[in-house]
Amino acid sequence: MSKSIFAALAAAGLSLALAGPAAAQSGFLKNLARQAAAAAIQNAAQPQQPAASAEGEAPGQADAQPAQDAETATAAQTSGPAPWPVNVGARSVKYPSDLDFSAELEAQKKAFVEFSKVSCNDCEGGYSYDAWVRHFIRLDGSYGAWEKKVGGLALGEAITWKGSASTGSITVVSEEPVNGWPCKQLKWELKKAQSKAERPGLFCNGKASSYAGSDSWVEVF
Secondary structure (H helix, E strand, C coil), rough: CCCCCHHHHHHHHHHHHHCCHHHHHHHHHHHHHHHHHHHHHHHHHHHCCCCCCCCCCHHHHHHHHHHHHHHHHHHHHHCCCCCCCCCCCCCCCCCCCHHHCHHHHHHHHHHHHHHHHEECCHHHHHHHECCCCHCCCCCCCCEEEEEEEECCCCCEEEEEECCCCCEEEEEEEEECCCCCEEEEEEEEEEEEEEEEHHHEEEEEEEEECCCCCCCCCCCCC
């Protein structure tokens, strides 16, 4: 028997005992005692609400917080400045070269190259491309020289060049890590006459392949 029921019945018994000398009040006190006992039994049968913690939270709310923090952390790993891989965090992603991008970003990259197309009598296929930046800037000839040059840029720094029909630039706009690798998000631009084209780019520092002995800067997109 719960404490609330026991207390109610004890109070009812005491009321009846005190009512003995006054016969005129006996029926009234008996009814009052029965009502008190019934109310106590009904209250005891109701489900109890969890008590609030010292910070004003119920126990269940405090337990739910770690799960919410984990969800927030997961969301942070799968979003970021463009270009953001569509398969970031996947088990199959072992190297930066394994990262894939949306069809929209791939189409934007292709359109950028097409914008840079220039007729050329001395070129294979009859065209050259101002987007092929390595043809227009000076590199030292060492392995991975292009990747090292871009990887060495600080936030806000840029590489510029002058192509056959347009001028180009690559600017570091962000340095958000991707899948645990240090990365640089880039903005590619080409300008000619009254028109221009843009696309995002991504370089990351990791193993170029399973054969690579150490991490290096890799052109991902």
